[in-house]
Amino acid sequence: MKKYTIKDIAQLAGVSKGTIDRVIHNRGNVAKDVEDKVKRLLEDIDYQPNLIARNLKNNRIYQIGALLPDPKKDAYWEVCSDGIQQALSEFSAFDIRMNTFLFDPTDTKSFTAQHKQLLDSAPDIILMVPLFYKEAKNVLEQYKSLNIQVCTFNNQIEASTANFIGQDLYQSGRVAAKLMHSIIDKGDMAIIHIDEKYKNAVHMQEKEKGFKSYYEDLNGFHDDILKCKIKYTETEDKLRDFLKDHPNLTGIFVTNSKAFHVARLLESENKNHIKLVGYDLLEENVNFLKNGVIDFLIHQNPRQQAYLGLKFLIEYLVFEKEIPGKHLLPIDIINSENVKPFLRP
Template sequence: MNKKYTIKDIAEIAGVSKGTVDRVLHKRGKVSKTALEKVNTVLDRIDYRPNLIARNLKNTKIFNICVLLPNPKIDIYWEGCIDGINDAIEEFISFNIAVTIYFFNPTNTNSFIENNEEILKTSPDAVLIAPLFYKEAVEIVKNYNALGIISVTFNNYLKSNAIKSFVGQDLFQSGKVAGRLLEILVKKGLIAILHIDEDYENAIYVQEKEKGFRAYFNQVNNTNYTIKTCSLQHPNFKRSFYEFIEAHPNLAGIFVTTSKAFQVAEITSKLDKKIALVGYDLLKSNLNYLKSFDIDFLIHQNPKRQAYLGVVHLIEYFIFDKEIPTKKLLPIDIINSENANNYI
């Protein structure tokens, strides 16, 4: 059996004090360059691995992680995130980790800013954030970084050097997948890219999906297709959408860039002609229309898994010194009526 080396053993082999070895192992206090080299040489030779679990259990510090996500009572898509976060908490319940969830109104920028201010008051060690509002999120993450608070984003990619990690999908590629699906379904005519209740200029995640979608059709080089973007808002969504349909009799397909395809299917299912429909996420309302073939395909973004991994990466960083991956991309799963039950 391999010998289990103690700090005393390492100190004797290196010819230094136990205190010096302790300072090297825990990266605290001053150590001379010569002593550091001696200790590291011994550590490399014996392949020393500290018992991180035991060390953490003895550690009295509680690591505080705050999670900021849209209120699922306003947008049900985010409900799965809570399940993922709770799974992570349960998995690491024996460790000194505290996870607190904050909810903001996904239609209100001020709510996003105010909740971040509340988080700052708690002086957390790390924040997991769904950055719906791009401009505001960039500034907020800069503030966290300046204060030594680790920032991890999920679901929506935020381009910033202040972010430690991103968990989610390649949204550009996701848009290309949606394009391929609609090319299969539609042979010619108008295909609409539909953004519902989005501040398009400040919502990079839907911009990336649209860019990917258009990029796919640009490479197809087929003049039988016309691509048009339409942004609609509640409470006038139904009226505006009916007007759009009437103004475009050649409408053959729709790509909904968020989880609200069911709101479109509610209308298109009552029309005399079939309009192909591709959207996102396994909401119950979406699944009902998927099973009735009024929605043709759904792209599964797996918000539960995204939130779970975001929290777990932070926990493992604090208790196991495990490096946080810069980017964790989840698969782009294509769901239809035949395989939907496997994902529920």
């Protein structure tokens, strides 16, 4: 109940607070028997240091570096800054300085260049989106050897990579399939990968696997699950051809945020019977969601991802809390009626 201070403990142990301090921080210069006694005492009363006092004394300026995709190049990343702002405002009692470095999500060179800039800013800790597998792996190793803690989000480089915030992509593929199946239960299904300028191959494959696994687990589905890979530059023509080739198509699952491309075509060709499920609340997607061309969107919540990542980092710096190795966000299902509160405030 009562909160013990170092002074209390000093009195209980019959030594001075300096000695208690030395024991707590293992700074040596303490007689063996005294050290043991104090350590036992600390255990017994479950001593918790007053973090308020500690922070006042330390009175540090925490430098946080961020390596994020430029939202000007891909609107998906726009909301990240909201999440970052929220985390900063929650911890405004502490002196936390952010240095944000934006890289071009279509350009690995920009990534490494910005990374170098980030390193020069001497951050205590780093928040980043490891968009490019090879480059990010390098960068992460570099941080590790420099003993700088990193928190990543959105893209998981490897299953083992620590401190990751994101979604279970396989499961989100299953969610998409379940949604699709609940709104249409016959006809062929198509999984469409619209290539982004940057490779998100792992992302899309996981979603595809999840989607397929749902239908495989099902009994009594005997139509086809088709697959279609389209280059970003030739989207419209290829799509049109694909639709022509598969007249029995009733559902399309787009594995990234580009569902609006498909929606545009479905609308112009009046193929209202084809159901469409995609990802992410980009303005264009939301418009097609509202007018009914897109049926469901899965929300990956980059805002919350950035918010949580930064929050974990700050709590690590300020309160020495552990950063959870892997934090999976729930998979939000969005339709035209519940979309509003998920959009930017």
